[in-house]
Amino acid sequence: MGYSDQDWKAINTIRLLAVDATLKANSGHPGAPMGLAPAAHVLFNKFMTFNPKNPEFINRDRFVLSRNSAPKRKSFCKHGGCRLFFRERLTSSNLWLDIMGLNTARIHARTGVKCSRNGHGCMLHYALLHLFGYGVSMDDLKHFRQVDSICPGHPEAHDTPGIEVTTGPLGQGFSNAVGLAIAQAHTAAVFNKPGYELLNNHTYTIFGDGCAMEGVASEAASTAGHLQLGNLIALYDDNHISIDGDTKCAFTEDVSKRFEAYGWHVQHVEDGDHDLEGLEAAIKKAKEVKDKPSMIKVTTTIGFGSKLQGTGGVHGNPLKADDAKQVKSKFGFNPEESFVVPNEVYEMYHKHASEGAAAEQEWNDLFKKYASEHKELADDFSRRLTRKLPEGWEKSLPLWKPTDAADATRKTSEKVLQAIHNAVPELLSGSADLTGSNNTRWKDAVDFQPPSLGIGDWSGRYLRYGVREHAMGAIMNGISAYGTLIPAGGTFLNFVSYAAGAVRLSSLSHQRVIWVATHDSIGLGEDGPTHQPIETLVHFRALPNMMVWRPADGNETSAAYYMALTSQSTPSILALTRQNLPQLENSTVQNAIKGAYVAIESENADVTLVSTGSEVSICIEAIKVLKDQHSLTARVVSMPCTEVFDAQPKEYQLKCLPDGIPAMSVEVMSTLGWEKYSHEQFGLNRFGASGPYKDVYKKFEFTPEGIAKRAAATVDFYKGLKPRSPVNRAFQQLI
Structure with a gap:
């Protein structure tokens, strides 16, 4: 194998860059990079294939640093809080939107804020990216954890070249790595042909005790073991330290035995501080295992070289100035200098980077030959890398007529998937x-x-996640990040909350992930309050860069899928009913993709009823009750997606919610947030009830009569006034 003083100089350079960056920022975690530098050096310089000049090279090995800690402070991102999350959608779907007559130039963004948080080991990753020649400069390292820096406190995929996934909360990165490995295995099964191994990359991840404690990582590890993902190799940083100190205070299980029980191949490098040959041998052996994921336990000393090495004191704080100087002296560096990289270290790492560039060129040559023999597959592969959908795929979307039978939106969702799966x-x-x-x-x-196992194939397109909602969300983020697939995963809407951490990271990292969230309300009936979501929609509607759809019928369901699939960097949650809903008179895909539309228009209306999902048809029934019992005229607006409606021009918004007419929202969920679109809100600010769904609706008066009673009270309250539309707001002109 052969390791020299030059290797140790490179390892110590990584350590000291982490020391200097955290010291200059007066913030951060130097301990993990100091302990992990030997393992990272061996992994990156001996095994991983990548091209820093093209971080998107599709057959690159993926690396995920999952060793991160809980958030402690925030800073605004360089984008000033603005996320133009419709931009990619417009570039991918202008043609069809133009056919529908929409003014696509006016569709612009809902705002979002990214935050950077303290992380254990991110300076390890940033140092490696810099040393190998990615677009991370020395000045970037010097601005670690500062506003507008591309080296934030946690790695974020859209800020820093070479960062694969946004891994903030513990366990997420490990679980993302499982998703990356799944995506590689599937894509290789579809596109690799005899003589053309287009995809053979591995996914590597480093995780620590914190990730090992988090349930999401356990779920994902169990999934990976079942799936026999031999392309996944995880290095477990066994340093016995977490934020609270020595792990013996809370975490004393045998992690290796646990992973063996999950079906992983397990090894142990007992001296991760010095045994470079042992590290190399372990990774080499792991790569030879094809039918199991591999976990290598690497026992390290946190803060290696520091006066505080091996203690919690070096975990979450920069080294003291005198400690930093003695570390530099110990490693043969000038204690009075900072951010020093010897030329021979650059040369060593740039040599390996050039080998990666050569590997990409070989791959490009291979792909040209592949395209000459497998043109359709090559065209499909190339298209997927652009994240654009196949030409004309939207023609496969099913359409419904008002005369079609009532159907649950979970069933219309199934019909959409059935209709489009060959086209996408x-x-x-x-x-x-x-x-x-x-x-x-x-x-x-x-x-x-x-x-x-005899129950499927690597090329299969249906994933059995098991009862693992949180892992499913994090794994889908990894699948999306790979770059060739669009994942959709189903559970009850109420249980999407189990995966809230992963859902948040979908939005933050701009992953095109689709949640098929059925049983969306008290309409699921007998299962009762434990299963009936009340707060879930407002929670996820508050999430920047997330589309939450609650369709009222089949056409709105098709619209939801259209927007979810064409939004290249925005995730979606589709909240779908268990109970049957009628097909609406004015529902069309063209109307619904605007986020809201007038379902029933009435001249000189006294009130606007604005609603979503299963309550839209009840509001339409309430029109007759209002006329017959209260001599009032109502109009109805269906608003399947508030986020998309927010992106429409103000003129269109006022067409739906005009000035001079009081508006009342109707949704069998929390009323929080509906004041943005209505003057009065009828909702459910308590838990539901168990019973047949029609009886539950009656109990809470979500009936034509109950809606009409409240609408009449709204009209009476605003009698003699001409209320301004709720979409007329002072800040709108500043966005």
Whole structure:
């Protein structure tokens, strides 16, 4: 194997860059980079294939640093809080939107804020990116954790070249790595042909005790073991330190035995501080294991070289100035200098980077030959890398007429998936052990499974996530990040809350992930309050860069899928009913993709009823009750997606919610947030009830009569006034 003083100089350079960056920022975690530098050096310089000049090279090995800690402070991102999350959608779907007559130039962004947080080991990753020649300069390292820096307190995929996924909260990065490995296995099964191994990359991740404690990582590890993902190698940084100090205070299990029980291949490098040959041998052996994911336990000393090495004191704080100087002296560096990289270290790492560039060129040559023999596959592969959908795919979307039978939107969702799955081959569906309830599997679907199990294939497009909602969300983020697939996963809407951490990171990292969230309200009936979501929609509507759809019928369901699939960097949650809903008179895909539209218009209306999902048809029924019992005229607006409606021009918004007419919102969920679109709100600010769904609706007066009673009270309250539309707001002109 052969390691020299030059290797140790490179390792110590990594350590000292972490020391200097955290010291200059007066913030950060130098301990993990100091302990992990030997393992990272061996992994990156001996095994990983990548091209820093093209961080998107598709067959690169992926690296995920999952060693991060809880948030402690925030800073605004360089984007000034603005996320133009419709931009990519417009570039991918202008043609169809123009056919529909929409003014696409006016569709612009809802705002969002990114925050950077303290992380254990991110300076390890940033130092490596700089040393190998990615677009991370020495000045960038010097601005670690500062506003507008591309080296934030946690790695964020859209800020820093070479960062694969946004891994902030513990366990998420590990779980993302499982998703990356799944995506590689599937894509390779579809596109690799004899003589053309287009995709053979590995996914590597480093995780620590914190990730090992988090439940989401346990769920994901169990999934990976079942799936026999031999392309996944995890290095476990066994340093026995967490934020509270020595892990013996809370975490004394045998992690290696746990991973063996999950079905992983497990090794142990006992001296991760010095044994470079042992590290190399372990990674080499892991790569030879094809039918299991591999976990290498690497025992390290946190803060190696520091006066405080091996203690919690070096975990979450920069070294003291005198400690930093003695570390530099110990490692043969000038204690009075900072941010020093010897030329021979650059040369060593740039040599490996050039080998990665050569590997990409070889891959490009291979792909040219592949395209000459497998043109259709090559065209499909190239298209997927652009994240654009196949030309004309939207013609496969099913349409409904008002005379069509009533149907649950979970069933219209199933019909959409059935209709489009051939037209969108990169769509991978799945469910958290609720396939029969979520209706997420098309009829001829093949399961994504190891062929050895005899129940599916690597090329299968249906994922059985098991009862693991949180892991499903994090794994879908990894699948999306790979760059060739669009993941959709099903569970009950109430249980999307189990995965809230992963959902948040979908938005933050701009992943095109689709949640098929059925059983969306008290309409699920007998299962009662434990299953009936009340607060879930307002929670996720508050999330920047997230589309929350609650369709009222089949056409609105098709619209939701259209927007979810064409939004290249925005995730979506589709809240779908268990109970049947009628097909609406004025519902069209063209109307619904604007986020809201007038479902029933009435001249000289006294009130506007604005609603979503299963309550829209009840509001329409309430029109007659208002006329017959209260001599009032009502109009109805269906608003399947508030986020998309927010992006419409003000003129269109006022067409839906005009000045001079009081508006009342109707939704069987929390009323929080509806003041943005209505003057009065009728909702459910308590938990639901168990019973047949029609009886539950009656109990809470979500009936035509109950809606009409409250609408009449709204009209009476605003009698003699001409209320301004709720969309007329002072700050709107500043956005």
